[in-house]
Amino acid sequence: MTTITLKQLRYFDAVAEALHFGRAADACAVSQPALSVQVRELEQSLGLALFERAPRNVRLTRFGEAFRTRAQAILRDVDALDDLARAARDGLAGRLRLGVIPTIAPYLLPAVLPALRAARPGIDVHIRETVTPRLVDELQEGRLDAAIVALPLEETNLIEWPLFDEDMVLVRPDTDAGAPVPAPDQLAAMRLLLLEEGHCFRDQALSFCNVGAAREGLDGSALSTLVQMVGAGLGVTLIPEMAVDVEARAARVDIARFAAPAPRRSVGMVWRKTTPMADHLHSLAQVVAGAAQPGKDPVST
DSSP, rough: OOOOOOOHHHHHHHHHSSOOHHHHHHTTSHHHHHHHHHHHHHHHHTTTTTEEEEEEEEEEEHHHHHHHHHHHHHHHHHHHHHHHHHHTTTSSSSSSEEETTTTHHHHHHHHHHHHHHHHHHOOEEEEEEEEEHHHHHHHHTTTTEEEEEEEOOOOEEEEEEEEEEEEEEEEEGGGTTTTOOOHHHHHHHSEEEOOOOOHHHHHHHHHHHHSSSSSOSEEEESHHHHHHHHHTTTTTEEGGGGHHHGGGGGGEEEEEOOOOOOOOOEEEEEEEETTTTTHHHHHHHHHHHHHHSSSOOOOOO
């Protein structure tokens, strides 16, 4: 009889995700030899190779690809059982795996985390910061309980709960202070600095400026990088209102606000429709909304 353990499945899935044994071991918080042994024992139990191994390359075999689909379904079901037990036992007093996109995390979490601990004593928040597509994948795979992202996502199996709306502002060199604020069509003709591909805020900025995705320009990996580039005179950029206090004080830039209708983004929290923690997550979303904009009512749904 073939013996397969959940540990082996989790280690296998980590390697299949990273396509690298060292990075997979780091993600699982184990040593690489320990992870490699478990994956090798899994292959021996199956009598088939799951990976093609080369000195600098790891890839799934055809069997490994088919096996991963089934393995992920099993892991999702196991995580769902864990969620069910957590919801019944702890509510939100235990572990909470929360994803946040990079254009929100540094600016929102300093206010939100203390509010969560005050509202739910004993909560153990695990933060995962990455771009929206990865958060959606990890949420759907059961590796996250909820995520804070820009809406809408329009994923049919996710609940979207609006938290608040905020304006985008223009960041330009301080030598432009007092100059008229350019219209969107004027921005399209300027050197517009944007986040690199994969960030939803990039897409929102392109949409406001009516610029196609194919464009010449300099891209950055973080809003702080873009603001510093503006301060060095390399162009202009857009940032969300929540980032102004943190980023504008660290560079020689001018913050300008657009005339109405200003570009805006909606920020919300999302979770799986099937999660047994839905009632608890709705309550948590209200805490997040209150911490994000003290004294203001959350966006109504």
